[in-house]
Amino acid sequence: STTAPNYSWQAAGQTVFTDNTKTSPIGWNARVQEGQRVFVSIRVKNIGNQTWIKGSANPVRIATWNPQDRNSPFCSEWISCNRIAEHVEASVGPGEFGTFEFWAKAPQQSGTYREHFNLVAEGRTWFNPTGTFVEFDVQPPIYTWQPIHQGVFTDNTKTTPIGWNARTTPGQKVYAVMSVRNTGNVAWEKNSLHPVRLAPWNPQDKDSIFCSGWISCNRIAVHNEDVVQPGQIATYEFWIQAPDHTVSARQHVNLVAEGKTWMKPTGAFIDVSVEAPQYSWQPLHQAVFTDNTKTTHLGWGASLAPSQKAYVVVAGINKGNIAWTNTTSPIRLGTWNPQDRNSPFCSEWLSCNRPATLQESRVEPGQVGHFEFWIQAPTSTGTYKEYFNPVAEGKSWMNATGMYVQLDVK
Template sequence: MRRAGILLAFWGALLAAHASEDYPPARWVPAYSGNYTVSNRPSTYPIWYVIIHVVQGSYNGCISWFQNPSSRVSAHYVIRSSDGEVTQMVRHKDIAWHAGDWWYNCRSIGIEHEGWIDDPKWFTYAMYYSSAALVRHICRTYGIPRTRSYILGHVEVPGATHTDPGPNWDWDFYMQMVQSSAILEEASVPLTLRPGETASALLRFRNTGDITWQPAGSTPVRLGTQNPRDRYSPFFTPGSWISPNRPAAVAATTPPEAYGEFAFALTAPERYGTYEESYQLVREGVTWFGPIVTFRIDVVPWDVVYDNTSENFTVWGTWSTGTTAPGKYGADYRWTSTSPNSTAYARWYLNVPRDGYYDVYAWWSQGSNRSTAARYEIVHRGGTTVKAVNQQTNGGKWNWLGRYQFIRGTGFVYLRPKAPSGYVVIADAVRIVGPMNPLRR
């Protein structure tokens, strides 16, 4: 089973034409140059605050207003309600005219949110989530504490004549989002699995937020399924997972800047194909946070080889070990002479991993002294099927003996030298591949 690294899919996409230099997930649509003051912050003024506004209007209307020479106002960012799209209109280094107080304008970054303060439906999860991600970025860039003393509503600016973001803005929920963040530091996941096969996975995050992660309690931090959120994972493993959409909780209490581990099992579904699994951290009852972690798993057939050196291989009677014949599988093979009355046999116990139909193959080294009627017997759910094969040809490769139905943990292949005298049979390797669909008759 191969293992591989992770593809990270961070929430939101980089928007085409003009991306923001200050915050790459944002579009860059500049405000009218006469609606802000060109500066060189933080050299000219320190950036100490983030100020939260509500537009009292639409997203596009706000953008248009900041581009209007007669408006004499601007903000650094505007966020859309429906999906959290972010547009930057004033660079961080410059002073937007948003707070109604010159001292605060000089020392803050302003963020407008689409909507009306008396209508809470505009304050969507997508907008809160996007805004919180932006605020985390700003605070991290300028060393701003992620607290309400430094993340202000417009109404809290001294001398403010505005009341936004208003009573319907959920400050508790929003600040939990702002204060919850994580970085993926390590990942170990399987790249390939077979149907029903179970393998371990481990994701390790650094807590880059301000809140201690708890494994239990009223707001535990867990790993949840994404894309779509809370989906039922086809790799759900009873006994390992908390539920079909929660693989694991953080292993131990994890304070800020510590590392939290999420260990869980993955059990492959029955259907073959490439599956894309996405997960994200969630503080239950509060918020999702951190990167969306995406990885791909190929579910492929079981392909099991039983060589003559395997513990699943046994013989009865007199069998010799050979090493010189070309085309052998592995280091050696077993052989014995044929006889019409022979009671000897070689046996491979298949111990099939899952119920279903499997293709069965045999491998031998060919030679002119081989039997042309080597008797293979396949013991399967429907009984025993006999296949007589010519071992003078087709050596050094896998030869198909048929497709048969097996119950998990069962299955045998016998090779008997019960054939005309004067030859030998070669017991080398047997292989199964499946489960497969039954053959059409």
């Protein structure tokens, strides 16, 4: 006897994802905003006696149901608005599992939609309805955010933090990082028509005096991440440049979905204090060595024979509000008491009133800088107190601390 064809199926699972990478599941059903596209995957079992062959004359497709053949408001890149897709597999035999995958685009009308589906063997028969549906809770787009963390750094290497806010000098640039949470229901897409940008606030759209390398002086930056889903963290990074005058200002910020809406302000801000440059230091330690290998220590000071050479190391803390560098307005150790005197211990110095330039390329406030230089004892014996003080060339001498190296020439 001949067995009658039996087209039957059984639902085996379903998941809605944010996109077709299928890396971010939303759930069995989905809460979406108006116009949002999501990716649906429905797994089924062939419990009939016919093999489903993809691309055949009678392909098995997932289609709209309840009522049969209705046009779905979620139609997006489907075969038609009542025929959604064929199974992914080349063939699905009796007892095997098939997968139907497709995009769904929410309509522009909010509400709860229960999208019923069934299978159809085109040109043959509809399958038994199983009550399968995906429920979509379509909401109007909500753009909201929550500040999570912020920090200001000396530069974009982000290795030297300054603090939550910024203390700068006129013209100085610092680098800010802000982390925020997407608390709305809309994914923020960096390269979309409606990117979510950080912008000056209070008042809205006012040009900032701290603008430097921004999108514009009323648009600071877009988030680093390509996509920030609801609940995820976005990171905004940007330079702040102090104006050429002293000022203390509070830079309020807010987020804007360009072409859509400003978000509700959260009160987020960065305080920027622009202060007059202060060059100040505090001696930390000093040592005299037999040579520049610095392996044989002579002491805080040293006893030397006439014409004997030795190697001096002086370390000091930057107690000012401006970074020391060894390039622009270099920080050098100079002779002191009296200022700029020519030292009798001058040996391979920059000049006889400038023993050395700062060793480090940059020393931020609170960090330690070093000066190293040779000395050569004069031929005249005696006890010498060699006073030194740092100088920012072309800018200012630093505070005198009474620092000296005592050298006994015997």
